[in-house]
Amino acid sequence: MRLTPIGLLGGSFDPVHLGHLQLARDALLELGLAEVRFIPAPQPWQKGPMTDASHRARMVQLAIAGEPKFVLDMHEIERGGPTYTIDTLHALRSTLGASIPLVLIMGSDQFERLHTWRDWKVIPRLAHIAIARRAGRQPALNAELTALVDERRGGVERLSKQSAGSIVEFPMTPVDASATEARRLLGLPRDLKSDHRLAAIVPTAVLDYIRAHRLYR
Numbered sequence: 001m002r003l004t005p006i007g008l009l010g011g012s013f014d015p016v017h018l019g020h021l022q023l024a025r026d027a028l029l030e031l032g033l034a035e036v037r038f039i040p041a042p043q044p045w046q047k048g049p050m051t052d053a054s055h056r057a058r059m060v061q062l063a064i065a066g067e068p069k070f071v072l073d074m075h076e077i078e079r080g081g082p083t084y085t086i087d088t089l090h091a092l093r094s095t096l097g098a099s100i101p102l103v104l105i106m107g108s109d110q111f112e113r114l115h116t117w118r119d120w121k122v123i124p125r126l127a128h129i130a131i132a133r134r135a136g137r138q139p140a141l142n143a144e145l146t147a148l149v150d151e152r153r154g155g156v157e158r159l160s161k162q163s164a165g166s167i168v169e170f171p172m173t174p175v176d177a178s179a180t181e182a183r184r185l186l187g188l189p190r191d192l193k194s195d196h197r198l199a200a201i202v203p204t205a206v207l208d209y210i211r212a213h214r215l216y217r
Contacts, residue, residue: 003101003163004032004101004160005031005032005033005100005101005102005103005128005160006033006037007024007027007033007035007105007130008036008073008103008105009023009036010039010041010076010083010085010088011038011040011041012050012056013040013056013179014050014051014179015059015183015202015206015210015216016038016056016063016203016206017178017179017182017201017203018175018201018202019175019177019178021063021067022172022173022175023105023107023132023172023175024038024067024105026171026172026173027130027132030170030171031103031130031156031168032156032160033069034069035069036069037071037073038060038071038072038073039076040056040057040060040077041076041077042076042077042079043081043082051216053077055213057077059206059209060072062203062205062206063203063206075088075092079091084117085104085117085118086119086120086126089104089123089126089127098163099163101159101160101164103127103128103129103130104127104128104130105130106129106131107172108131108133108134108139109139111129111131111139111141112139115144121148124148124164124165124167125165126164127164128158128166128167128168129167130168130170131168131170132169132171132172133170133171133172134172149167152165152166152167153168154167156168156170176201177201181197182198182216183216185197185201186198186210186215187216187217
């Protein structure tokens, strides 16, 4: 039986930017997903202090408004505490059941660090992994991750035939945007140059929210 897979895009989204949205759009199109769930983390265990989770969730909500196949998923924020992907996948499985295909979407830089995640070897048993491929860049994988890819690499068609277990790659449209740059620019005095650059990084509704709430000052 073929089932339309659900994409999962986690992160701190501090703030959500146009690169996140393009990644979700590319995944939706290339992987044949029913939807992409944006899952803001309350406190990613590998990162330091960040903007309050309620603000980051609201920014995601504003960013995806008008995108009918994008969904804000509050699993991690409602659970609270340090965030581990393995716990989120278990929670989603208990809600959605074992048969729905889940696709964990990540950039190649994230995949390079997968071996540092809690219970990372269990993740392919609960979800497929889709790696966004950037032109001209090959992931630098250690021996364990190389072996995992060799064992589980498959085509996109496998995503709808089983609930988990495959690793696929898909092309990502280049977007020159990062949360680090957005935060840096937002911390500077406003001028035309920084305003122009921010408009190319952060969705307008999100930028308006940031300024209204005086975030990243």
